[in-house]
Amino acid sequence: MNAFYEVLDQLYKKVLLGATLESDSHKYVFYLNPALSDQECATTLSVEWPDTDGVQDRHQPPPVEVTATPAAGVCVKRISQTSSVRETKLLQLTVIHVMISRVVSVETEIHAQEKYRDITKILLHSAEVDCKLICLVQNSDRLLSHMAAKCLALLLYFQLKEKITLSSYWSVFCQKNLSEYSESNEVMHCLWILIAVIKEVFKDTCSEKAEILKQFLTTFDNTFEVFYSSLFSQHFENCQDPSKIVNSLVSFLDLLELLIASRIYLKLHFRSQRVLFLKPSCVLDILTWPIQAFVKRKLMIFIKKCLLCKVGEDLCHASVLVTMSPDHHLDVDMLALANAVLHTVNLGLLKTWSVDGKWPCFGGKEVHPGCGDTAGPDHVLLRAASLVIMKSLEIKFRNYTSVNEMKVDLQRFMSELLTFLKPHLQPSLQLHNPCEWLSRVFIEQDDDMLEAAKASLSIYLQLSREYESTGSLTQEKEMWMHHTHENGYNPHCIFIFFLKNIGFDSTVLLDFLISSETCFLEYFVRYLKLLQKDWDNFFTICKVFDATEIQPGMNICGCVPLLVQDQSSHQMPPFDGLTAPDSHIHAHTCLPWASGDSSELLKQDVMSSETHTTSDHSPPSPHASHTLVDYDSSDDSGAESMDQHVTNSQQTSYNPQASRKIQDPAGTSRYKKELSLQPQSSPLVPKQSAASFSIDCAVAPNNIVAEEGIFYRIVKCFEELQGAIYRLQTKNLFPYNPAALLKLLKCMEVIYSKSVSLL
Known part of the structure; x- marks a missing residue:
């Protein structure tokens, strides 16, 4: 190995360790100044390198400052093998790259950092290394070109950081x-x-x-x-x-x-x-x-x-x-992008867009023989396209003023999306609840699934507020409820399918709540708020889910509207589809509190109970600014402000050590008293009455049935989740203050208790 290369190698090892260089900076520049061509390697180095910093060699650069132009450079003596010249250039670029990395790193020792900075500035001004790097970037040798590009990028960043x-x-x-x-x-x-x-x-x-x-x-x-x-x-x-x-x-x-x-x-x-x-x-x-x-x-x-x-x-x-502060211009731009996406879909993109072919493979385009056929739809594209359409609809609906326009657009685009997805989902959605599309498309991508569910829930809430503000007739609301099932965006169905996919396991919900990798916290709080207002519809849909398990061919779109109509007319006519096969007991015998009067009474009792529970207590502690927002505000304001508060809690609080500072013992005890969450409190699912909510009316006498019903399993899951969160909170192991979340789960307990008392 020639002497010049050995000096570079020694220099590389010292810079790699971040060691301080003692010699004059111009002497290092002599060896780092890259040559542009092999023809420049005509100068023979014949003077010795002084052993002032531990780099030993027989040669040293001239004692004067080296001034170079883009057409000139210093090189090793002429070498017959091109590979040696190439290796020298690569080593020069590597040393320059590591040296600049040391300059911009805060971990480099201050004296070594100053020396590296001085060498880099001399390279930049005297040797015009940036011009030479641009020339090397265009070299036909790909490795040399890539190393030159890395050096140039870091050198440009160095200039920006040093305000050059x-x-x-x-x-x-x-x-x-x-x-x-x-x-x-x-x-x-x-x-x-x-x-x-x-x-x-x-x-x-x-x-x-x-x-x-x-x-x-x-x-x-x-x-x-x-x-x-x-x-x-x-x-x-x-x-x-x-x-x-x-x-x-x-x-x-x-x-x-x-x-x-x-x-x-x-x-x-x-x-x-x-x-x-x-x-x-x-x-x-x-x-x-x-x-x-x-x-x-x-x-x-x-x-x-x-x-x-x-x-x-x-x-x-x-x-x-x-923290994402409000940005009106960004909102306008997002609306423009959403409108462009929906316009493209409206022009028929999904009708002509094929996603069939080989599945994308990690690390290459092919799979090894014997690993199975990879033919099928591109699920990455299916998920991305579905979420893009859902999110575009959500953004566009924020700027709508007419509920009729919203309904027309929603039906058109959701119909397009479901038609696009059906051929790629096996078995087809035609024999199932159309709302199942979301959990089946996103089954392998939790974060996208929850984003889609949150967008669907936002659309539903937006339409709900429009119906409430316009005072729509009961019949119109019934048709809208049918519309939510038919077009696959009913929030209760989507949530139930989600829980079915995780086996109603409260520990999975707890993992989602603790993790900051998904928007589950925000979605879950919004859904719990909706559940307080829409408990009767939720219960009805649970009954229909049980019925579809008994009769798999049943279409939920044909069941739920009839039940809603029965509730609005205060009558519950027989509907054989909701009972077990060969049963002589009609579905309405299992729904004694599902009429309009009883549901209104339930809502009044729950509201009065909530008021009594929360009115006599002091406001949250000053630490509330770092915790989950109190979601007792109205639905409108909650929907608008929730993004900000939940994002804050996720970004600042997902640290077990930080949670100990956030939650003070006094605050914990106050919330414990307020929410009545002591272990001896009444369970969310009373043992004596829990079985009374199953669909299988034909099996158990007196409407007391087994504990396999969807409704019971969901309520039981809520109870287990509430207990798990409380236990972690009392031990200061929960990553943020969950008091508001526990309050919402407590409301579910109150509503359930009231519903049991009405039976």
Whole structure:
């Protein structure tokens, strides 16, 4: 190994350890200054390197400062083997990359960091290393090009962090290649480096990252918008090299995600961050291109992240996540994207969109022989498309004023979605409750399933408020209830299917409540609030679920509307579909409190009981600002403000150590007294009366039946969950203050007790 390479190797080992360098910085620059071509390797190093910092060698650079130009460089003596020259260049780039990494790292010892910073600045100004790196990025050697790109990205970030004006070489190079899309490799190099720089900004833990990124985006704001329009206006069929436009599309989607993430988390405002929302049809047109399935999959996942405001969340550590303050402009942009998605669906995208083919495989495109057939629908696409449509409907309905328009649009788009999904779900949904589509599509993706369930619940609540505000007739409400089942968005059915999928296991619910990886907390609280107002419909649907287990061919859409009609008319005519086969006892004998009068009496009793339970106690402790919000407010305000409060609790409290600081003993004892959650309190499901809510009226005499009914299992699950949360809270093991959640579960106990007393 030649002497020059040995010196670099010794230097690499010292920098890798973060050791302090003692020699003059210009001497290190002599060895780190990369050569642009093998022809430059004509200078022979003949002077010794002084042994001042433990690096031993026979050579040293000239005692004067080395000044280089983009066309000149220092190299080892001429080597006959090209591989040795290549290895030397790679080692130079590696040392530069590690050195800059040490400069920007807060873990580097201060004296070593200052020395590395000084060497980097000399490389930047005297050796013009940024210009040389740009030339090396365009090298045909892919490994050399990649290492040069990594060094250049980190060097650009170093300049931003040190408030050094970006090199004109880089600005010209980037703007030239992104001014108009071309099938050149330089486009990919520019995109990759831009993405790497922004990722470095996100990874930084300093408080000035917004200013750092602002300095960077100011230079390229207009360039990004021009490239966006140019890239998405291409005709895929006319491309000479389809692989290049595919690579450009994938990379630019990553760049768009980072730009939008910087808008949300760093509160920056540039036009390039809004370009997707200003021209959404450009991106959505890709779904109609004859392009590979993985590109469409990536695009749908990207749109899903945008609508859920989850772009860039994998880059944002706990310290980066901030409270989502209201942003009117972002709301307007989200509405524009949602409208564009629904417009695309309305034009017939789902009717012509095929998701059949081989399943996506981790780590490659093929599976080993004997591992089974992979033919079938692309479930990643099915989930993403379904959630995108549901979330788009939810966003659009926030701006509706007419309940009739909402119903028309909801029926049209949900019908489109269910028609699209039915051929890909086996067995078909036709013989089951249409609301089952959600749990079956998202069975393998908990976070998406709960987001879809939350969106469906929000749509239902929005329609409910509209009906209540307009004073709609009972018959219209009955038709609407039928509509919720027929189009697969009834919240009670969706929740019951969810519980069935987890086997009514309260420990699974507890895991969801503790974890911050899903929106289950927010969804669960909203549903419990709905359950307080809609308990009678919930009970009715539980009875129908039991009946469908006895008679699998029964269609719930034909059962529930009749039961609702019976409740509204204060009559319960016989309905053989709700009884066991060969039973002579009609369903209404199992529903003595399901009439309108009894349900109203139940609601009044529950409200008075809640008032009596909570009115005599002091307000929550000052720690409430760090805990779960008190959900005793109205449904309207709760729906609007819940995102903020639940997000705060998830982002600031999911730490067992932090929970000990949040929950004070006095507050815990007060809530314990208020909620009456002592172990000796009456159980949520009384042993003597629990069996009276099963559907199997023909089996047990006097309406006392076994404990297999859906209703009993749900109530029992609530009871176990309430006890588990209380036990964890008393031991300060729950990651946030669950007092408001326990209060809602306590309301379920009160409602159940009142319903039992009416039997």
